[in-house]
Every structure is written in structure tokens, then in C-alpha cells.
Amino acid sequence: MKMHFCIPVSQQRPDTLGGRYVLYSVYLDGFLFCRVRYSQLHRWNEQLRRVFGNCLPPFPPKYYLAMTTSMADERRDQLEQYLQNVTMDPNVWRSDVFTEFLKLVQLNTFNITAKKAALDVFLPDGRSIQVTVLTSDTAERVLEVVSHKIGLRHELLGYFGLFLMQFGEEGKLSVVKKLVDFELPYVSLRSSEVENCKAFLLSSCLKKMISEKMVKLAAKDPEMQIEVPEQGKSIKCHVPQSQVCE
Numbered sequence: 752m753k754m755h756f757c758i759p760v761s762q763q764r765p766d767t768l769g770g771r772y773v774l775y776s777v778y779l780d781g782f783l784f785c786r787v788r789y790s791q792l793h794r795w796n797e798q799l800r801r802v803f804g805n806c807l808p809p810f811p812p813k814y815y816l817a818m819t820t821s822m823a824d825e826r827r828d829q830l831e832q833y834l835q836n837v838t839m840d841p842n843v844w845r846s847d848v849f850t851e852f853l854k855l856v857q858l859n860t861f862n863i864t865a866k867k868a869a870l871d872v873f874l875p876d877g878r879s880i881q882v883t884v885l886t887s888d889t890a891e892r893v894l895e896v897v898s899h900k901i902g903l904r905h906e907l908l909g910y911f912g913l914f915l916m917q918f919g920e921e922g923k924l925s926v927v928k929k930l931v932d933f934e935l936p937y938v939s940l941r942s943s944e945v946e947n948c949k950a951f952l953l954s955s956c957l958k959k960m961i962s963e964k965m966v967k968l969a970a971k972d973p974e975m976q977i978e979v980p981e982q983g984k985s986i987k988c989h990v991p992q993s994q995v996c997e
Contacts, residue, residue: 754779754838754931755780755781755835756777756778756779756784756831756834756835757835758776758777758778758827758828758830758831758834759778760776761773761775761776761823761827762776772789773789773823773826774786774787774788775787775788775789775792775827775830777834779931779934780928780929781928782928782939782943783860783942784860784934785853785857785860786860787856789811789826789830791852791856792810792830795852796810796833798848798852799837799843799846799848799849802848803840803842803843803846806840807837807843808832808833808836809833811829811830814826844932844933845932849933850889850933854887854889854935857934857935857938858886858887858935861938861942863937863938863941864886865885865886866885867884867885867886868883868884868885868937870882870883870884870893870936870937870950871950872893872897872913872950873916873949873950873951873952874951874952875951875952879949880897880900880901882896882900883896884896884936885937886937888935888937889933889935889936890912890913890934890935891932891933893936894908894911894912894913894952895908897913898911901952911952911953912929912930912952912953913929913936913951913953914927914928914929914930914953915927915929915930915939915940915943915945915949915950915951916948916949916950917945917946917947917948917949918947918949927943927945927948930950936950
């Protein structure tokens, strides 16, 4: 999974002891993901190292004296590089110690508490379903909830993802971004500065499901179907073999 972290800006804030600290604005794929302090990232790195050892990228060192402007800029660049490199290992970013920290900082950044919430998710044909999730549920978890509700086979889950899309004029839709597994869809929707932004369940290849796995499934079950509940009824969307290509 490709993702891009950057820290374009940082701000100095006063602390409770009369000193000051730096708050870094972390962007993921071009959108504000969280705001976090160096001390938080440092503790997180220590937790990751206890699990993954020295396979992690180097973390920027502490400074015990006041930083100059050039030192502050260098640290910001180093933190950005650390985030970019640490997410290159799927074993790391799929771990609990990784995701739990990022869940917490997303919630804290946008002042959202962990609680149950209703989330509307639009399907490829334009209809929507409502699922009950936690505001702290990741995109990976929400995708599982949605797939269960519409009857999507677990074997096919990897071919779908949650996207943020914008409703434009005359019903035109445009993709804003694909949500990374550890992003929180509820938080992303609430914090998005894009108007009329909604969550969509889409296939990563809309017209052709290019996969030996799917070909085998279709061969076993020519009438492979997805049941989508709507107003107490199920609407069946058939996927004939002719649409499953090698």
C-alpha cells in the first residue's frame, strides 16, 4: 500500500509549565492527518522498537538545549522521513502498537471522542447503506463491517477499499482520496475541508477484476452475487463470468 507522509508546517505552543513545545502538522496523502508533539512520537518509537527491534529507521535524537531555526527545520525533515520510512514495512503499520497510537492522535487532533456512530457508505451503483461503527474504527474495520452487511465474500475483500469522494454539480463524482487502512473514516469525513464529501465502497479495478482468485471463484459459482439490503429488502447484483477477466 502506497502512502505519503509529510510535515509541511510546525507551530510553537506554550506548555503548562511556562515553556514552549513544537506541534507538528502531519499530512497523509495531501490531507491533514494529525497534529503531534515530538515527545509523543519519541515514546511511540520506543514502543515500536520493543516489538520490532533495530529493523526500524533511525529516529531523530533529543536536543537538551534550545533549538535554532535550522535545527528545528532539520528535526521536522527527519520526522517526516521517519514516518515515510516506518510505513514501508507492512508488518509494522499493521501492528497494534502502530495503529493504536495513530488512532489516538487522530481522535485527539480533531477533538472527537471514541463512541458509537452511524456512518453512511455509498456503493458503486450510487445507493447507500448505513452501518453502526465506532468513531475510532479504522478504514480496515469499517470495510469489514460494510462487506458483512452487503454479503461480500471475505476472499474478495482485498479488491475493495473505502474512498472519500466529492459530490459535484449535476451529480458529478470525483475521487478525493483512498483511505489508508489505519485512517479513521468517521474522523476523516468530519475533518475534511472538501465540501459534500462522502465515503464510498469501490473496487480497486472497477471494470475488470483481474485476479486468479476471482476467476476461480467465478468458475465455481457462475451466479456469484452480492446482496445489498435496502429498506428491508435485498437487491442482488450479479457478477457474471463474462465480466471476470484473466
